[in-house]
Amino acid sequence: MSIPTPLVVPALKRHTATVIVAHGLGDSGAGWMFLAENWRRRNKFDEVSFIFPSAPSIPVTINMGMRMPGWYDILSLSDINQRSEDEAGIKRSMEYFHGLIKQEMDKGIPSNRIVIGGFSQGGAMSLLSGVTSPNKLGGIFGLSCYLLLQNKIREMVPEDNPNKDTPIFMGHGDADPVVRYDWGQRTAGKLQEWGWKVDFKTYQGLPHSADPEEIEDLEAYLRSRIPPLGDKEETSGSL
Numbered sequence: 001m002s003i004p005t006p007l008v009v010p011a012l013k014r015h016t017a018t019v020i021v022a023h024g025l026g027d028s029g030a031g032w033m034f035l036a037e038n039w040r041r042r043n044k045f046d047e048v049s050f051i052f053p054s055a056p057s058i059p060v061t062i063n064m065g066m067r068m069p070g071w072y073d074i075l076s077l078s079d080i081n082q083r084s085e086d087e088a089g090i091k092r093s094m095e096y097f098h099g100l101i102k103q104e105m106d107k108g109i110p111s112n113r114i115v116i117g118g119f120s121q122g123g124a125m126s127l128l129s130g131v132t133s134p135n136k137l138g139g140i141f142g143l144s145c146y147l148l149l150q151n152k153i154r155e156m157v158p159e160d161n162p163n164k165d166t167p168i169f170m171g172h173g174d175a176d177p178v179v180r181y182d183w184g185q186r187t188a189g190k191l192q193e194w195g196w197k198v199d200f201k202t203y204q205g206l207p208h209s210a211d212p213e214e215i216e217d218l219e220a221y222l223r224s225r226i227p228p229l230g231d232k233e234e235t236s237g238s239l
Helices: 034-041 087-106 121-131 181-193 212-225
Strands: 007-009 017-022 048-052 057-059 067-069 114-119 139-143 168-173 198-203
Touching: 007 034, 017 087, 017 121, 034 048, 034 212, 048 087, 087 114, 087 121, 114 121, 114 212, 121 139, 121 168, 121 181, 139 212, 168 181, 168 212, 181 198, 198 212
Parallel strands: 017 048, 017 114, 114 139, 139 168, 168 198
Antiparallel strands: 007 048, 057 067
């Protein structure tokens, strides 16, 4: 199964941080490049390289087996506590995202200056890949998403749980007809119950999409997690 080469918006100044943004089912990395383009126009995050990976084309069960870009197969739209999951596909994509993080570290970016996040299916993958990462990350975010492998996820977390104190940002519209709002609420609640620090924000009337208010909140979150360093060197975090 071939995964397309990610799209990259390079840092304009000295590269000190990286943000990985994963798209949802049926989309591509190009569909989320507007984030970087918006911030570039406003001279935000000039030290950040943005990576927009694209999922491979796979048969998707809920779409009658039609092929489309997806990080894993979706077998049903039943409740997240009861649904069957494509565990093999989920774990394969998790390893891919762990590999993207490692590639950035190999370029000299400290792990605590790397943020992973995404929307819908990409957000679900980012939450899983973030909390199971063997490296201390700068941040983890998920928009309009839910928890994968919830009965196994704690077994997949490294013993030292390097991201137990990494703040997680979640946003969800309360009018989402695709990924139900209560799925997002329950995901945040479950992660908090297990000890992670989650900031869950609700966007009134928002369907299965992102809006300017949510993007502003995401921008504030990223500013807090990967502030510009200028000429300073960052020495903490894994290398």
